[in-house]
Amino acid sequence: MADFQGIAQQFVEFYYKTFDENRASLQSLYREQSMLTFESAPSQGAVAITEKLVGLPFQKVQHKVNTLDAQPTSEDGGIMVMVTGQLLVDEEQNVMNFCQTFQLKRDGGSYFVFNDVFRLVYG
């Protein structure tokens, strides 16, 4: 089995770095069948998901990952990734804590986000 832990870790690093620098380019991580549930609001498909992410009402955002855990969930190389951390938006003083879970699926040699659930958990 591939090193799902290493994949998860690389993915998480890449995901939040991209999110913080230019979240429009997260589109490449999603596919048509991908689903994002952001604070309960669902978006389906790479285009809609990117729109949702780009349209979030802040300009600057910074994620800091506190914990990351991953488990293989299927024989075809699916990985479930759970992240908790903090984010800071725009000029706000307070960090917001979040929890995000990803279901990664393999597509040939690469992975994409099949399911993505984001929640702020406390402030």
Next chain:
Amino acid sequence: MAPAVSKRVASSDGFARGAAHKRRSGVRTDRDGDLMMDATPRNQNNKIGKGRGKPTTNTSTTTTNGTAKPRNNIHAKSTQNAIIRHLTSGNANIKQAQPSNIKSVKVSGWKNSKASTNEDGGVHSLLTFLEKKVTTNLTKKSISNGNRKPVQVSLKKYHIDGDAVIISTTPDVGASLCVMNKWVWAGVNLQIEPAQQSNAFSDKNGGDQEMQADARPILTDLISRRYNADLKLLDLSGLASDPQLKANGVLTSIAQPANFFPALMKVCDEQFKTAQEKRDTVFSVTLANNDLRSVSPVTTLAQTFPDLKNLDLSNNKIPTLSSMINWKHKFRALDQLLLNGNPLEQQDPAFYIQIRNWYPALRTLNNQQIRTDQEALQSSHGVKKALPVRGPMFHDEGDIAKNFIISFFAGYDTDRAALVNMYYDTESIFSFSLNNRGISDPLSRQKMEKQEWDAYIRKSRNLKALSHLPARVNRQYTGPAKILEIISSLPKTRHPDLGNSGQKWCIECQSLPSVPDATRQHPGGVGGLIIDIHGEFEELDERAGNAEKSRSFDRNFVLGPGVNGGVRIVSDTLTIRAYGGFAAWKPDELESNGQQEPLITEVCRRTGMIVSFSKQCLEESGWNLEEAIQRFEGAKAAGLIPAEAFVQA
């Protein structure tokens, strides 16, 4: 049972399955009221700007203030917003957004012309000349814009002021006149410039946010005179009647000249090195008695003092809430707001509700309490500052997830061995990680101890912290025996009741098309569920069994069909962290459910009670309007309603 109640995770039947339907459609919380102002028509402005090319005589050599750039007169909204953006981002193009609004033009230098011997000193002749030139200029422009009609300009409104003639006209004509600065007429060079109040804020550089050097001392003086260090109050009330400002001829009102207030805020900003210093120095600002019809002229206050606690806007002329839109969702720490003495009170009786939504920490509006201290703390807690929170999305299939969750947490709290037996099989995976870095709920009085996390830390599988491969592998537990061993070693727990304390849970569920098939009959996998749970539990003392600590947790389950008809856990991932409360997923009040707001408004109207009491009354009546009114009448007759429940006249 009232269906509207089930907006939270768990309602009286345990789960809010309907929550997804109650989501607001894509209405985006509009934090930046000023963004909407971008729609200010640019074309209008460009019309004039583009026509500027013609006279070559008056351009580069001119160092006086006589170019055609419109100055000082601010097309309030667009320019002001450009300034705000300029001040904050440093890159807004003021020039482009600069409108022409020259309604008054001063023409001088004509006294010694060849026409000065005319009966009227040459004024009539001068005006005829100017009319003709402007007519030609504007007609050309009009034609180039596709208009066939010639323009006829006549300059009828004028008066002589010493050596100058002051012409009142339209912005188009005004700008066109200014283009002719330095033109030669009857043997003299004319000086043509926008007539402006001669005060320190007359801007000679074209950048509206700039102020002249002599404005600074006036503003610094104003701030020092108007700042009360004891109260940490900056008193900007009644500025138009400030004797010093009057003596300096600075302003006719707080909004005029329009760059006065932004300049004042800029000088305020310069007094502080850090945001913290600013927060500690200015708690309150009053803008009372300024004849404000909108907050546009003073909107920069929100940039300079975003953390203001108290704001007084009383005795202005604000007609509706839309005149305050620039401050919607600003001032996130605002505790008290005074709006009394504004027409808005009569014209927009439901403004209480909106204002309450706009300012999450606001406790007192017009000296009436609209939030309890607890509520204000919770809602200003930072969580919902940028992101609207809706009820959770819960798409169950035949109550599978619901039943699983109820049974799982009951088992986890009381009999972990039976639980493992029921839900985990040889391929189930469990791991947990400890987040000991998150900040905790400020409402919680719980102290952190030195060995706070000892029970968890050695088994935590935080891949961010844990790079050693054997540890990574060892701390992932597969199969019932290992899982029972690890979860038995974790402290005993008590989770809040899903029925009675549903608000403490945030549970989301959706289907996952392919999870491994336990029976191995479907190599492509079978349909499963993915469940995300955020919540809390009490950590129980091992022997005494009483609650020791509150913790928060996040837990993700992937469920698949079990061999014997039930469900099995494919994967179980847990994160444990310091207690963080449940404010984060409490849906935005009122806004979260479009059905509530009109009901509250109606109850306010019919009972005369303030929002919080009206809401409470509705809640107690299951959001049934008539029941709420009856309940109110009954309570009122019984003398049970306190005086503070009512809007005070």
